Amino acid sequence: MRELTVKDAINEALMQVMEADPSVIMMGEDIAGGAGRDDQGGLDAWGGPFGVTQGLVTRFGRERIRDTTIAEAGFFGAAVGAAMTGLRPIVELMYVDFVGVCYDQLLNQAAKMRYMFGGKQKVPMVVRTVVGAGFRAAAEHSQALYPLYTHVPGLKTVAPTTPADAKGLLISAIQDDDPVIFFEHKRLYMTKGDVPENPTPIPLGKASIPRSGKDITVVAVQRMVNFSLEAARLLDIEGIQAEVIDPRTYSPLDEDTILESVAKTGYLIIVDESYPRCGLAADISSIVAEKGFDYLKGAIRKVTPPHTPVPFSPPMEDFYLPSPQKIADAVRGLLGAR
């Protein structure tokens, strides 16, 4: 094993899967960059806005790494059609916020193809997209819209926190025969961790438990996992043992791991970066309230942003986001009421 960043782990997964499977292609805006200027040093100028796909075009060429026009509805729909007919497309939605312009192709096409036509079709495509606040990127480049996709039957949603998970889950997502939305958090790209060199898939629908504890269960979403681990370290000093669960995939959701943990601790806090109304925290909360009511020794608490768009200015954006302190406070508040 060696250490890689999340960004490099994703790049490595793409390299390895594309090497192994010639039916995998990629489409997106400037995922290579420099189209029209290849012979003047432009080839591979960008690798996407964060450089995640850098190097792919020099390895696989423009036939497989296809820079598109700014026509998300067009190339998302093309991905659905190509997936139905023998390719395994990976499309990039530069920021998750842009989904508005192409949502139909996911909501009504990718997600419905199999079901509505009697289970004969499959749509093995992956949407890679960037989520998350904390970049001072304001209301249209900062959202964490996991619920918009998780809500839709037929779509799978995956959101890795660690570099190893990013690699293993992306491999599974590409090999999966259903449409998968793969969320990459812009504030996690540069975090480092051990990543196996071999292409080892991590199954979808299996949570991880990055920290075990007996006093309270903290289920956290993507970047919020790291915040929760920090909170758990703060609480440890006070003698509170928090168990942190990273569901890693939201659809399918590993309900068992969450329920088993709540059965052990009796308390649940969910930390989410999406909006509080109809969000992931609300969803997980309702599942546990329904299926784990008898395990609960107190109310379920959510730590989420307020029900507002993401503000630009640093003091407001910091207020908007959950933080290790806010999580620790929520735990203290809940356990203090014991």
Next chain:
Amino acid sequence: MTETMLAQMYRTMFTMRTFDERIHQLAADDAIPGYAHTYFGSEAVATGVMAALEPSDWIASTYRNHGHAIAKGVSLNAMAAEVYGRRTGVCKGKGGSMHISDFDKGMLGAIGIVAAGIPLAVGAALTAKFKGLPWVAVPFFGDGAVHQGVFHEGAGIAKLWNLPVVLVCENNGYAEATATDYHLNTKTIADMACAYNMPARRADGMDVVTVYEIAKEAVDFARCGGGPILLEFLSYRFSGQYEGDKQIYQPAAEIEEARKRDPIKVFEENASTRGLSEERLAGIRQEVKVVVEAAFTYAESAPWPSPEETLDDVYVSYL
């Protein structure tokens, strides 16, 4: 065109240039939060178009909005404060550089989603027609935006209802790192108007007087009930896509060639034949530098919003 108008256009273009030079430096120094997109190279487009508009006319802008906002008369202090995320910013710190927009100055928004302003302008034109108001609505968008559905859908509706919309495409040679000569299927963007049976003009976007003349004709046409019209102005993006973009896909020779058409340089070269002395221009430059500097000085010490202001303005009323 009067000397006063010409001088005003120069002042506007030079203000854009000076403002964005400050932005460029601040971004390089990591002194401002978030993304910033500068307008270097297209100054003549916003300046010439806005000179053809009445203050009551509407524009829709983009993330590359600094030039549009300056030409529409948005306060420089409020712009700079917004870039810094301060409470006295034009969006109270909610938007930042990508969303500088002042409704009171006739801006419908500065939108981060490519092409999304186009239908908004169509809507303002609908209001104008519906209420019998003399407004014209002008969405600004880039060359890359013409591949978006809403460009086509907006153009189609505007034409069908004969709305006073002047669609202004700033063809600056690139959509991010993709060259326009690569991504266009048609020979020109103006060609696309054919599909909607809409008139179109294509012109040099580096000469502010040309831009003004073309825009004036188009605005008059739309205002007098002629319906929508598409304008394509050829400029060049001297900067990267955003501040920090290394621009390695823009060949040095190409940039150098485009620099010869720098709208401010072009204006200065033609100034004397248009009746403006170099002393007059120098005076304007001096004044502009003072005003822009003052705006950033103001912004640096402007108050921060309180964290709780996050909760304001989500709805007009709730509960």
